[in-house]
Amino acid sequence: MASNPAHILLLLILSLFISQSISSPVDQTVLNSPGEPAREPYEHGERPPLADTVGWVDPRLNGGRFLDFTTRRLGEPLNIIISSLSDPFVLTEDGLHIYTKSIGFSEECFGMHYGHIHEAHLGDGLGRKGEHFLARQHYMPIIGTCWESVRGGHHFRAWKQNGTLANSGAWFLGASKEQDSSRNHKITKDGYNLGRDYIVERATAGSRWKGMWWKAEVQWQDGLLQKGKRGVNHGIPQDGRVAVLTVNRL
Template sequence: MPHPFLTWLLAFALALLVHSSPVATDSDANQVPLSVSDSRRVYEYHNGELPPTENTDGWIDPRLNGGRFIDFTTRRLGEPLNIIISALSDPYVLEESGFLDYSKSIGFAGECMGLHYGNIHDADLGDGLGRKPEHMLIRQHYPIIGTCWESVRGGHHFRAWRQNGTLANSGAWFIGASKEKDSSKNHQIDKDGYNVGRDYFVEHATAGSHWQGKWWKAEVEWREGLMPRGRRGINHGIPVDGRVAILKINRL
């Protein structure tokens, strides 16, 4: 029989499934939404963003086909796609089941009791599939009741999309990582939470990890110019440094 305290914790975590990370509206204070022309990708590059990059190995710049490195959380605000898992990585990691195993190896897991909560984000990866919903939402796994505790305490999480349309069938994973506050703060993104969430993922990936007899270690390449710096178009008005981590995950 489970310990009564753990039973109480689990019940409390399940009660929080009715809550979600709040989605800012376009009129929220401190927001700098994209203009209509911005959302159609016909604006001048600004704040460190450079023209689309061609001939990249293991991934294709979404902007070549009208996509972008900011997802769609509201009509004109989004969150940064700040990590790419290159298709040059271990093929096992590029498959859904393998990617879930890899996520476990670096301290993440699927949502509490397999139940999805929170807002569904869309992203346009320029692969011909237009704006598509997140493929998965993965949360930090704590020793106490796993990802259910993340719902209470807050922590790291990420959304992932696979670039697999006919216009850009690279097979790479595009990830939006962030760190959120605890439930008492209504799961708002933490201060500098987008940069911090990305760096947490990269730190664990490059340190090396293992899961059920499989071992990995990632190499990282940092890219600037794929998205603008600052808070223009960013949900919650939290600025980003504009850097994207491109990871090649090697099987050891």
Template sequence: MFPSTILLVCSLVVFAVSSPLAPREDAGQIVLLETRPIVKPDQPEYEHGEMPPIEHTLGWVDPRLNGGRFLDFTTRRLGEPLNVIISALSDPFVLEESGLRAYANSIGFSAECLGLHYGYLHDADLGDGLGQKKEHVLMRQQYMPVFGTCWESIRGGQHFRAWRQNGTLANSGAWFIGASKEKVHLFPRLSRTEN
């Protein structure tokens, strides 16, 4: 046998052994073994792969412990994930709004075009006792000096919204950020005959 053939046979054996398919001895057939997350009996089940709330986190409090979510909302049904957390254990400068803005400027983000907000304000409930609150900070990718964020509003691009966890139930001081990239979608107008 050639070395490549031996390697191929060994690889197939390894894949067969580590496969999620396992022979069922009683029926003489192959069945797929199910795997489920381990959930304690007193713990609710979470949908769509969401993990249970985390207790004893360092530098932030899991919003779900106090009825919050890791989503912001623009409407009652639609929202975006809060996918970045700047821990309260971070540098104190970044934990202030002016420091967060300075940090964002240093990595190519800036305030909105001419200081005007276009679009919806997003709300988020961080489980800190303040309920749903409007975004504290919105930063957009700055393509060029002065009018760079205006171009981002037209063309689409990187941006993020930030909320500070600072209520009476969870006064961590951490920033919860919804970071995303958007593209402005232009759809062609259809004439009546093209419908």
């Protein structure tokens, strides 16, 4: 019995479609910033960009990322966000300097910068930009941050999300704990998680500076950073969590 020509044509079309689907799968590769190797998307717990955040904008929506640019290929995690729902004074650069004093940080030793400037891409239309502010743990009056430069301790870098594509006004911080100067200030073991948690603990406990009082609330975000050490400076793994702080004036 002869086959129906229409059936034969339908089978040929289906077999061609199946063959094409098997031999040419959809390319899932994601390219990082220039100079970085390709990788599979959202591996190790990283999730797609968030379009419904409040108080900050996910940098990945506009080509940014949650690692800064420490070297040509490696970066350090942006592991704290100070939401724009915070006290408006804290969202200014002068206000951030004063607020960080209340949680035990201050400007660098005698205002002198040590090391190179890190850049970050916050997806705000300004591309990669240098850090606005670097703060170090303040151990004692007058020479407090100078001692941190020698002894090591906690520090963070801050960038403001203020471009035309994402003018949230939020601060993005890269916090870590470093070793002493004899070890070239290399990040300590688990130093990215420790640096973030140190700031979160002090911020949520409440703080004050010269008659001004603040207390922060924290929300934890998973999936913004890749868990582990891939692409991370010094090859030090981190847990992939980002702390979103809302700093309230009391």
